[in-house]
Amino acid sequence: MKLGAFLFGVGHHAAAWRHPDVDPRAPFRFDYWRDLAQKAEAAKFDAVFLADNVALFGASPEAIAYNPPVYTSEPLTQLAALATHTSRIGLIATVSSTYLAPYHVARKFAALDQLSGGRAGWNLVTSGSDTEAANFGLDHQLAHDKRYEIAAEHVAVVQALWDSFDDDPVLADKQSGQFYDPAKLRYIDHKGEHFQVRGPLQTGRPTQGHPVIVQAGSSEDGQKLAAATAELVFTAQQSLEASRAFVQGLKDRAQALGRSRDDLLVLPGVTIYVAPTREEAEAKLALLHAFVDEAGALQSIKAFLDWDLTQVDIDGPPPPPPFTEGWQSRQKLFYDVAVAEKLTVRQLIARMAAARGHLVLVGTPTDVVDELEAWFESGAADGFNILAPTFPYGLDDVIELVLPELRRRGLFREDYEGSTLREHLGLKRPDAGFVRAAQTQIEETAP
Ligand SMILES: Cc1cc2nc3c(=O)[nH]c(=O)nc-3n(C[C@H](O)[C@H](O)[C@H](O)COP(=O)(O)O)c2cc1C
DSSP: OEEEEEEOTTOSSTTGGGSTTOOTTGGGSHHHHHHHHHHHHHTTOSEEEEOOOSSOOOSSHHHHHHSOOSOOSOHHHHHHHHHTTOSSSEEEEEEETTTSOHHHHHHHHHHHHHHTTSOEEEEEEOOOOHHHHGGGTOSSOOOHHHHHHHHHHHHHHHHHHHTSBOSOOEEEETTTTEEEOGGGBOOOOEEOSSOEEOOOOTTOSOTTSSOEEEEOOOSHHHHHHHHHHOSEEEEOOSSHHHHHHHHHHHHHHHHHTTOOGGGOEEEEEEEEEEOSSHHHHHHHHHHHHTTOOHHHHHHHHHHHHSOOOTTSOTTSOOOOOOOOSSOHHHHHHHHHHHHHTTOOHHHHHHHHHHHTTSEEEEEOHHHHHHHHHHHHHTTSOSEEEEOOSSTTHHHHHIIIIIHHHHHHTTOSOSSOSSSSHHHHHTOOOOOOOTTSOHHHHHHHHOO
16 A cells, blocks of 8 residues: 655644653654654655645634644745655645646656655645635635636646656757757747646656656546546545545546546545554543643634634534535535434544544554555555654654554555655656647536
8 A cells, every 4th residue: 555644743743742752843843853753754654645734724813823824834845855865755845736836836746756866746726715815915815616617727838838848858959059849849839728837847847757646536526626636635534434435436527537547546544643552552542632622623614714703502413514615525515424323513522633534543553554554455445644643753653653553564565665656646748749639628627
């Protein structure tokens, strides 16, 4: 199975920074991230992943004060620095297709891919919040389907730019004075609904041909885009059955578009509380839950899911959420879980605090690996995005207690097979397929 290390502030539990052993200021220091990336590389993870939002969430200074920032830097800048302190682990960063132009995105990921020796991955997000829109001249975010329509054209333009040079265009012929072989570069001359881009891309072709395209949308629009363009998909799933339906459904869609099922890997997120005994593992979760501030959590639900539960009985069931142009699938996931498990608002807060909707596993190494193996073997996952509850401790627990059991069962690598992210993931290196004009791809993927 493939494993990603999702690095996120001081941990994925909402109260991680209040854990007695955690240093809440650590994310402001580079060595903190360097040590986590080197730890994940030594454990042979496929990649480290840095998420991102282009805003600080919170409707008031008080609300912001509640939430320590999880994105203390800028992911591509951080990964470029981490690339010089690591040599094999993949480097995946989130960048918005709504708020950064395709030429910049293509260039930044090509640069990261070249300086890391082919380890870059782009988690394409459409940025689903009014809070982020407010930083880009908008009073409200663009409509959900519009953001995905833009994303479909955006990713096609980025890939065409990555193909605007062949792999070895440099002649450097001092005799003739020709530096490039003109036959090995081209303009893309894209004129579309949302973008007009001439090219070529000045960086030349990325080391992997294309950095790996990652996505994490699970709505109908999100799945349509992922089926056509994503190679790695992150998702939040609560049960093996739901995850299998999602994974196999996405691969069916990709196959219907002429792709192979192996060209698209899906990694559900999982947060793991593990210890030699179940009691100790449960105690780790309970310790963090004790620090959850419910009033603050309700503010996060409001900001994150456009779902205001501040005026309802906290010990009663949550009312249905209003329509959102934001994270549609995550809002639906939470409401469906609340209804299916008859959760009160207070219980929903706890579920949300543990892992924002991702799978939560609590138990001994055998308990945890039994579940991971069941998902993997049944086609509900090609691997997992590991959301450690706290850093570094939660990640250390996974490395020291879970990976040895996975390896004992032959479910995880002993060592890296190759040196690029594509080689770790078993993904083909795309040829300079300029023939596949951006336009064709847009027609296939536009909502
Ligand atoms: C593991 C994972 C990581 C994500 N990382 C980001 C992120 O860094 N930034 C962001 O704006 N959205 C992120 N998302 C949210 C998705 O991009 C998407 O907006 C969300 O899943 C809702 O998708 P939908 O609109 O298709 O329902 C992430 C989602 C998942 C499952």
